Amino acid sequence: MSSTTINRSPISKPKSLLAKISQVSLPWRITLGYLTIMLLLPVAALLAKASTEKPSDFWRIATTPVALSTYEITFVTALVAALINGVFGVLVAWVLVRYDFPFKRFIDAAIDLPFALPTAVAGLTLATVYSENGWIGSLLAPLGIKVAFTRLGVGMAMIFITLPFVVRTLQPVLQEMEKDIEEAAWSLGASHWQTFWRVILPPLVPALLTGVALGFARAVGEYGSVVIVASNIPFKDLIASVLIIQRLEQYDYSGATVIGTVLLAISLLILLVINLLQAWGKKYET
Amino acid sequence: MWKFGVDPIPNKMAGRALKRWISWCLTAVILSVAIAACNIVNGRDRVELTLVSFAVTRAAYEQIIPKFTQAWEQQHQQIVEIAQSYSGSGAQTRAVIDGLDADVVDLSLALDVKKIEKAGLIQPGWEKEAPNGAIAHQSVAALVTREGNPKNIKTWEDLTRDGVKLITANPKTSGGARWNFLALWGSITQTGGNEDKALEFTTQVFKNAPVLPRDARESSDVFFNQEQGDVLINYENEVILAGLRGEKLPYTVPEVNISIQNPIAVVDKNVDKHRNREVAEAFVQFLFTPEAQREFAKVGFRPVDPTVAKEVTAQYPPIKTLFTAKDLGGWDKIQKQFFADEAIFDRIQSAIGKS
Amino acid sequence: MKPKTATEEKVWVKLVLIGGAIAYLALVLFLPALNVFLQAFKFGLGAFFHHLTEPAFLSAARLTVIIALIVVPINTVFGLCAAWVIARNQFPGRTLLISILDIPFAVSPVVTGLMIVLLYGLNGWFGRFLEAVNIKIVFALPAMIFASAFITMPFIAREVIPVLEEAGTDQEEAAKTLGATDWQIFWSVTLPTIRWGLLYGLILTNARVMGEFGAVSVVSGNIIGKTQTLPLFVEDAYKAYESQAAFSASVVLAGLALVTLVLKEIVERKTQIKDVE
Numbered sequence: 001m002s003s004t005t006i007n008r009s010p011i012s013k014p015k016s017l018l019a020k021i022s023q024v025s026l027p028w029r030i031t032l033g034y035l036t037i038m039l040l041l042p043v044a045a046l047l048a049k050a051s052t053e054k055p056s057d058f059w060r061i062a063t064t065p066v067a068l069s070t071y072e073i074t075f076v077t078a079l080v081a082a083l084i085n086g087v088f089g090v091l092v093a094w095v096l097v098r099y100d101f102p103f104k105r106f107i108d109a110a111i112d113l114p115f116a117l118p119t120a121v122a123g124l125t126l127a128t129v130y131s132e133n134g135w136i137g138s139l140l141a142p143l144g145i146k147v148a149f150t151r152l153g154v155g156m157a158m159i160f161i162t163l164p165f166v167v168r169t170l171q172p173v174l175q176e177m178e179k180d181i182e183e184a185a186w187s188l189g190a191s192h193w194q195t196f197w198r199v200i201l202p203p204l205v206p207a208l209l210t211g212v213a214l215g216f217a218r219a220v221g222e223y224g225s226v227v228i229v230a231s232n233i234p235f236k237d238l239i240a241s242v243l244i245i246q247r248l249e250q251y252d253y254s255g256a257t258v259i260g261t262v263l264l265a266i267s268l269l270i271l272l273v274i275n276l277l278q279a280w281g282k283k284y285e286t
Numbered sequence: 287m288w289k290f291g292v293d294p295i296p297n298k299m300a301g302r303a304l305k306r307w308i309s310w311c312l313t314a315v316i317l318s319v320a321i322a323a324c325n326i327v328n329g330r331d332r333v334e335l336t337l338v339s340f341a342v343t344r345a346a347y348e349q350i351i352p353k354f355t356q357a358w359e360q361q362h363q364q365i366v367e368i369a370q371s372y373s374g375s376g377a378q379t380r381a382v383i384d385g386l387d388a389d390v391v392d393l394s395l396a397l398d399v400k401k402i403e404k405a406g407l408i409q410p411g412w413e414k415e416a417p418n419g420a421i422a423h424q425s426v427a428a429l430v431t432r433e434g435n436p437k438n439i440k441t442w443e444d445l446t447r448d449g450v451k452l453i454t455a456n457p458k459t460s461g462g463a464r465w466n467f468l469a470l471w472g473s474i475t476q477t478g479g480n481e482d483k484a485l486e487f488t489t490q491v492f493k494n495a496p497v498l499p500r501d502a503r504e505s506s507d508v509f510f511n512q513e514q515g516d517v518l519i520n521y522e523n524e525v526i527l528a529g530l531r532g533e534k535l536p537y538t539v540p541e542v543n544i545s546i547q548n549p550i551a552v553v554d555k556n557v558d559k560h561r562n563r564e565v566a567e568a569f570v571q572f573l574f575t576p577e578a579q580r581e582f583a584k585v586g587f588r589p590v591d592p593t594v595a596k597e598v599t600a601q602y603p604p605i606k607t608l609f610t611a612k613d614l615g616g617w618d619k620i621q622k623q624f625f626a627d628e629a630i631f632d633r634i635q636s637a638i639g640k641s
Numbered sequence: 642m643k644p645k646t647a648t649e650e651k652v653w654v655k656l657v658l659i660g661g662a663i664a665y666l667a668l669v670l671f672l673p674a675l676n677v678f679l680q681a682f683k684f685g686l687g688a689f690f691h692h693l694t695e696p697a698f699l700s701a702a703r704l705t706v707i708i709a710l711i712v713v714p715i716n717t718v719f720g721l722c723a724a725w726v727i728a729r730n731q732f733p734g735r736t737l738l739i740s741i742l743d744i745p746f747a748v749s750p751v752v753t754g755l756m757i758v759l760l761y762g763l764n765g766w767f768g769r770f771l772e773a774v775n776i777k778i779v780f781a782l783p784a785m786i787f788a789s790a791f792i793t794m795p796f797i798a799r800e801v802i803p804v805l806e807e808a809g810t811d812q813e814e815a816a817k818t819l820g821a822t823d824w825q826i827f828w829s830v831t832l833p834t835i836r837w838g839l840l841y842g843l844i845l846t847n848a849r850v851m852g853e854f855g856a857v858s859v860v861s862g863n864i865i866g867k868t869q870t871l872p873l874f875v876e877d878a879y880k881a882y883e884s885q886a887a888f889s890a891s892v893v894l895a896g897l898a899l900v901t902l903v904l905k906e907i908v909e910r911k912t913q914i915k916d917v918e
Contacts, residue, residue, distance in 0.1 A: 027722035034719045038790055039744060042756035045766055049759050065636060088665045095662040099655055107666065109899060113674050115848035116898030118872035119855065120879070121891040125673040131512040135672055148512065149497050159669055168845060172804050172837035192654055207803045214746055214799060221749035223855045228504065231497035232456055235639030241749040246458040248755065249376030251383065251401055255627065260752040267747030272740040279736050336864065341880050371864045372877065385763035386780040386862040503880045531882045
């Protein structure tokens with residue numbers, strides 16, 4: 001199985017350079033090849049389909065009042081959901097990695113449930129638990145807070161499905177992190193708060209940002225669960241993915257692709273900004 | 287050092303590994319294609335048929351299909367296997383146009399069959415290929431209320447009252463909900479009212495709809511399990527079926543009502559490809575036999591066969607003014623006038639959403 | 642003296658933190674999930690197992706496992722390569738490449754399905770060709786694999802990259818100067834370093850592949866016994882007013898998707914033994 005080794009390279013003189021390239025090329029090729037076939041080709045098909053619309057038509061379909069309202073609802077709600085999970089994700093990951101307590105393994109395992117449950121089931125169970133006579137919804141109802149079938153419900157579904165992202169991206173980094181440094185900080189008299197802000201948080205930031213970005217992107221695209229907890233009324237809690245499916249089910253491919261393209265472009269832009277921020281942060285750090 | 291994407295000296299070893307990897311992937315794909323492909327082998331003693339239908343027919347077909355396969359086996363000494371797919375009418379239509387191997391389609395709206403026809407998969411004139419204009423089962427719209435009907439809802443008119451909360455599926459995604467919408471609209475225009483009045487009426491009704499679930503099934507769930515709303519508009523057959531499954535609630539069938547007619551058609555291009563036209567057509571014909579019609583009636587559809595209809599007439603409340611999609615101008619006009627982008631339904635929704 | 646107060650304070654903080662985390666998880670996760678389990682076992686174990694012997698359920702479970710068995714290894718190989726390329730190289734367009742890799746997250750699963758239909762559907766780019774050579778991709782297993790692979794493409798790379806970056810290259814370079822081959826370096830230096838990231842990536846990939854609904858539903862055709870995966874079966878059962886069958890299948894699906902956790906447990910035990918040695 002060692003046929004990928006570089007030792008048998010026929011040219012011997014510029015070996016170090018060659019070694020570097022040959023070592024580089026296989027992962028590079030797999031990465032680029034796979035990306036092209038599996039990812040860029042389908043995206044190209046989408047863009048090609050969207051570009052069959054005249055620019056004026058494209059603009060018209062993309063900026064109907066209904067479409068505009070779905071963008072706002074989708075992105076703002078997803079952002080809030082991702083940020084909430086960012087805060088609580090740090091807490092949960094920290095607790096799971098650093099402390100021992102009963103049922104820890106069980107709780108750790110359960111973090112992945114939002115992925116494992118079909119999104120439709122997630123929506124169903126959230127709608128049940130948070131509806132006015134559900135377990136949690138009935139406690140909130142006297143306070144005048146309605147969750148199911150409102151925008152809050154959309155946010156709840158997004159929090160639910162993106163929960164694993166932050167926790168799971170932070171866990172490995174926390175696991176690798178040396179405990180000594182914190183302990184050193186403590187023994188030097190730093191408060192918990194100081195230790196957290198100055199010592200623990202900075203190395204976590206890249207992973208945290210990644211987690212939040214992944215969660216955000218996933219929340220933007222979520223369909224299965226939101227369609228059930230939301231009332232799907234435009235301008236109130238209709239999200240973009242549901243609008244796309246509505247178009248698709250009417251065999252309105254151009255409508256679906258145009259909104260799909262806009263959605264893709266905005267989320268990609270946001271991800272790009274986050275990734276740039278991260279790259280910049282790293283440069284700044286060193 | 288070296289730059290992105292530049293690989294001046296090809297490395298044989300890496301290349302070989304890559305090739306191996308690719309060929310492995312290809313094998314996986316080819317294998318899976320082969321698994322998928324062996325589905326479509328129709329021989330002399332075994333024939334396969336794919337039925338693609340909208341969701342609510344499922345309970346009926348579960349009973350009808352064994353009856354048909356048994357009858358066919360006796361007559362032709364050939365085993366028929368009928369693969370089934372149930373989903374929303376719109377979703378199924380899209381799938382068939384994009385290449386789902388349906389031999390027979392049973393859809394909520396004639397409009398959907400027409401879309402498949404337009405895509406060249408069904409030959410024009412399918413309405414005449416089967417009895418009764420290719421309508422094998424029909425239903426009407428019903429109003430389900432809470433136990434004891436506390437808000438005293440009996441007619442379409444009652445839905446506009448203040449404080450009445452109504453659950454109906456979203457006409458944008460649900461074929462059934464389009465029928466509901468047309469029933470509301472027609473209850474005005476078919477009894478002498480003009481379109482302005484109908485628009486005002488339907489806007490008023492949808493103002494009372496706090497939730498628009500994706501399809502009939504989800505609207506039932508919102509109404510029954512999450513106990514939202516005072517009244518649910520649904521297919522009569524869906525209500526009867528829910529009653530059979532234990533969700534018994536009082537319901538009324540308004541006397542001015544729409545005849546919900548669900549069309550059935552053989553997908554010509556696919557049956558020619560699969561060489562199973564004979565059995566596909568026999569299956570469609572079988573649906574019109576009293577035997578099959580009784581099964582449709584058992585799960586709540588109104589049968590189209592006159593003798594069976596007479597047998598079960600007590601099961602269904604009578605309708606005084608029954609109108610059809612044709613009375614509203616036919617499906618092409620209906621789509622354009624009500625459900626297209628920026629058409630009446632969109633206008634109603636933005637009027638409500640913004641207020 | 643000082644260490645003592647620190648530990649005392651730590652206990653107090655620890656309890657608050659654990660309490661907060663569990664309260665949050667309970668609200669967001671446990672109560673909704675508990676509801677699913679309760680629904681599944683509402684009519685007892687007998688009814689639960691009865692639903693699991695239906696042929697439609699069995700074939701859906703088989704299909705889901707097949708798809709996971711194909712997609713997870715492919716995406717693991719890709720994910721490791723991509724992570725290595727991105728974490729170990731500086732090149733112009735690196736941030737762009739990371740963002741491209743994130744596309745599957747940015748694309749709504751529904752749109753993913755749409756893309757595959759636009760490519761391989763009857764009216765798609767390759768539709769004519771595929772029809773001519775009689776290969777079915779859409780509404781058959783291949784399209785479901787493509788859709789699942791697309792959606793889970795970034796997970797492993799995304800999990801491994803931060804760990805690789807955090808770990809640095811010193812050890813790898815040390816191994817290289819000692820004359821280790823690439824494979825040796827990978828197996829004995831890189832892999833142990835990234836094992837947690839890789840594992841979490843695997844867990845996420847596997848769970849997501851098995852649970853995916855939106856994209857698969859667009860490309861599967863939902864033919865019972867043939868192209869119906871477990872999530873589609875769940876949806877279908879629910880639509881047919883068989884909520885209990887739906888919830889039972891969800892419980893099984895959740896169990897299947899968490900198979901990787903067992904793997905994690907095993908690796909954890911093994912590495913612990915190693916550490917002791």
